[in-house]
Amino acid sequence: MALVITGASLLGERTADLFVDDAGVLVDSAPAGAETIDADGLVALPGLVDLHTHLREPGREDAETVLSGSRAAALGGYTAVLAMANTSPVTDTAEAATRVWELGREAGLVHVQPVGAVTRGLAGEELAELGLMHRSRAGVSVFSDDGKCVHDARVMRRALEYVKAFGGVVSQHSQDPDLAGPTACCHEGEVSGRLGLPGWPGIAEEVIVARDVMLARHTGSRVHVAHVSTAGSVEVLRWAKAQAERDGHWSVTAEVTPHHLLLTTDLLTGYDPTYKVNPPLRPQEDVDALRAALADGTIDAVATDHAPHARHDKEHAFVDAAFGMLGLETALGVVRTAMPDLSWADLARVMSVAPARIAGLADQGRALEPGSPAHLVLVDPDASVTVDRDASASLSRNNPWHGRTVTSHVVHTVFGGRVTVRDGALA
């Protein structure tokens, strides 16, 4: 149905009306028979794009499905999500990737773009069907063994060489398993020492980031660093980005999660497994470095790493609980709360434009101009929202934001001209 959206402030800059035709494309004048949305006082942004979402289907439909995760995404202002490959079975074939893509189309609330595994079964040894996944209907161009690090440098080198042929990118979960150790469950430092929990040090991330940028340079390929969490990784990225820009034939991009921009390892003193996540929450110095790097472009994007877990996997003693936390519905509010000085244009850059570019989604992250597909979100910039984990569309409840108040509220989301969220609720 055609839409007229009146009085929105485009990227918080100028007020204008937006017109959407029956085909779901922005046009320059009001189409006949349009529904009107009053967006007075709301900020319009291109629909958000999440480079890092765990949807758990197939295999753990008790924790999340493509449909429930799509609902949570729409409520968070997203119009596209990249669905990580660590499902059961793993997304390591063209058939598996196409199936996830089809489930996303059936849900119809956001574009669900499957991420392909780098290695078969995430085992880190043989490359998965990278080319077949790319050439399938799902058109996979982001590959990741997320949950696990592609630890073997030879395998990582081959993967980078392979994806280079079609402009793909390898998204790395940077965690050296030897340095982190098999039982690590939080940041190694003063807090882990006091609590008697086995920690993993920032260096276990940094050595992989450093190695991978050198491999990307050597192969002339593209590496993306998932969920960057330390100041040391930021330093490596800053150096590597300058080199890549100078050389021109390779690239490195990076994402940070909302939780690493706001939460610190101090939260672990209550041993609450809600705060157990990989990479772990780090000290304030790291949080400060991540914020600065996002503001200055060293980190390209915010990605949620939305990681739903069923109660019986999460409600355990801290050392035994599953890693991960929810993020889709709260991401925008958390980023605004963590970085209130970020302009709306910068917010659109890190939550929509850059992620769409990294993922190669040409329809997403576009300027709100005639001719673009109508993927957009309308946000109340001044609202304070207290998060209630039981009001979530996710099937899981591992929500670290429960009871916290965040700034700004997603009021309406429009996906391809279809209103998916109206007045803060699923349409």
Ligand SMILES: NC(=O)N[C@@H](CC(=O)O)C(=O)O
């Ligand atoms: N982030 C997490 O703590 N967990 C993720 C895996 C991952 O992103 O590494 C998961 O799949 O649960």
Ligand SMILES: [Zn+2]
């Ligand atoms: Zn990961």
Ligand SMILES: [Zn+2]
């Ligand atoms: Zn993840």
